[in-house]
Amino acid sequence: MSDSARNLNQIVKKLHEVDNVFKFGEKMIPVIEGFVSFISDFIPFVEQVSGSIQDTRSKIPEASSKLDKVTNATELAMTEVLDKIDEINEQLENINECMDNLVEKRESTAILLENLKEKIIGNVEANEILDSINKNIDFGLSLEMVKNKIREITASTDQITMSLQVQDITAQQLAAVNHLIISVQHKLGGLLNAVDSANFDGEDDLAMEKLPDVHFDANATYNPGENQQGEVDSIVSSEKASQEEIDKLFS
Amino acid sequence: MERKFLVVDDSVTMRRIVVNTLKTIGYSEYVEAEDGKDAIDKLNTDMGINFVITDWNMPVMSGLELTKAIRSDDRTKGLPILMVTTRGIKEDIVQALQAKVSNYVVKPFTPQILKDKIDLILSN
Numbered sequence: 001m002s003d004s005a006r007n008l009n010q011i012v013k014k015l016h017e018v019d020n021v022f023k024f025g026e027k028m029i030p031v032i033e034g035f036v037s038f039i040s041d042f043i044p045f046v047e048q049v050s051g052s053i054q055d056t057r058s059k060i061p062e063a064s065s066k067l068d069k070v071t072n073a074t075e076l077a078m079t080e081v082l083d084k085i086d087e088i089n090e091q092l093e094n095i096n097e098c099m100d101n102l103v104e105k106r107e108s109t110a111i112l113l114e115n116l117k118e119k120i121i122g123n124v125e126a127n128e129i130l131d132s133i134n135k136n137i138d139f140g141l142s143l144e145m146v147k148n149k150i151r152e153i154t155a156s157t158d159q160i161t162m163s164l165q166v167q168d169i170t171a172q173q174l175a176a177v178n179h180l181i182i183s184v185q186h187k188l189g190g191l192l193n194a195v196d197s198a199n200f201d202g203e204d205d206l207a208m209e210k211l212p213d214v215h216f217d218a219n220a221t222y223n224p225g226e227n228q229q230g231e232v233d234s235i236v237s238s239e240k241a242s243q244e245e246i247d248k249l250f251s
Numbered sequence: 252m253e254r255k256f257l258v259v260d261d262s263v264t265m266r267r268i269v270v271n272t273l274k275t276i277g278y279s280e281y282v283e284a285e286d287g288k289d290a291i292d293k294l295n296t297d298m299g300i301n302f303v304i305t306d307w308n309m310p311v312m313s314g315l316e317l318t319k320a321i322r323s324d325d326r327t328k329g330l331p332i333l334m335v336t337t338r339g340i341k342e343d344i345v346q347a348l349q350a351k352v353s354n355y356v357v358k359p360f361t362p363q364i365l366k367d368k369i370d371l372i373l374s375n
Contacts, residue, residue, distance in 0.1 A: 078264040082271070158275070158362055161268055165359035168262040169337055172308060215261070215310045220337035224359050228339050232357045235344045243348070 053188050060185040067178045071171045078167045085157050092150050106137050166222045175216035182211055255280040259290040259305040276366040287312025294327055307336035318350040331372045
């Protein structure tokens with residue numbers, strides 16, 4: 001075959017290919033039209049989603065601020081409770097002091113009565129009165145009961161004080177939630193930028209709240225019944241022992 | 252020797268609880284700080300402080316950073332430091348011990364636990 005015939009064959013082949021492309025194009029036109037129509041329908045939806053995201057995002061600072069207010073309010077309330085506990089403890093201390101004074105006075109009165117007894121030997125009537133007085137001032141048992149009650153109340157106030165540590169733990173949990181929702185705000189901001197940055201009204205909208213520093217324990221839990229300290233102590237002991245072994249090796 | 256405690260915690264409630272516990276167990280001298288940086292300032296101005304009780308999670312400067320700062324300063328490196336925190340997992344405890352805390356208490360604690368740890372540190 002000559003070169004010109006070979007070239008003609010190639011041209012015919014290419015024309016067939018072009019023809020196939022046109023035929024494929026014809027088939028694709030309805031698909032493309034459908035796609036364009038879909039996109040046209042989709043744009044309002046995207047705008048709606050964008051609006052919802054922006055709306056949600058704008059509410060986050062308020063939610064975050066409310067969480068902070070909850071933490072502050074509970075801290076204030078806890079301070080008031082601790083003030084009351086201090087007052088109760090102070091009063092209990094005063095009662096204890098009064099009790100001690102009472103015991104001292106009873107003891108000195110008992111000594112005086114004993115002296116008196118020696119001076120009224122033989123006087124039956126006076127001795128009977130003395131016995132009655134002795135019985136009246138024998139309130140040792142009642143004193144002990146009151147002291148026991150004071151100890152019980154003190155133990156209860158100690159328990160309340162311990163339970164109030166829950167405030168610090170919940171404050172850390174709230175801080176963790178706060179951090180999470182501000183992170184969501186940042187993510188939504190990024191999403192909005194990607195969807196349609198023109199939807200932002202101005203610079204203020206773009207200025208997202210800065211992610212707060214992490215100064216909370218997200219895993220903080222209140223488990224007063226568990227022997228958590230015992231577990232901590234055993235870790236501390238074993239770690240300190242290991243460190244001592246290492247120190248010995250290097251000394 | 253008269254003990255003067257530096258109680259470091261960003262929570263007012265926790266500072267109050269620690270201070271009340273200290274009073275209950277017989278220690279009445281204390282200074283409060285709301286974060287690690289505030290604690291450093293207090294240590295620089297009050298030479299009478301000879302025991303530090305610190306939380307871990309605090310803004311500005313954490314208890315762990317405070318511990319490292321205290322241990323790296325010749326004037327304060329010998330101070331007893333008791334870490335009182337919610338962080339109870341082994342990795343955290345090891346990290347605190349590596350920073351040279353004297354002992355470690357997990358919240359919530361009882362007055363007895365705090366007393367035992369203070370006594371233990373002082374006896375060493």
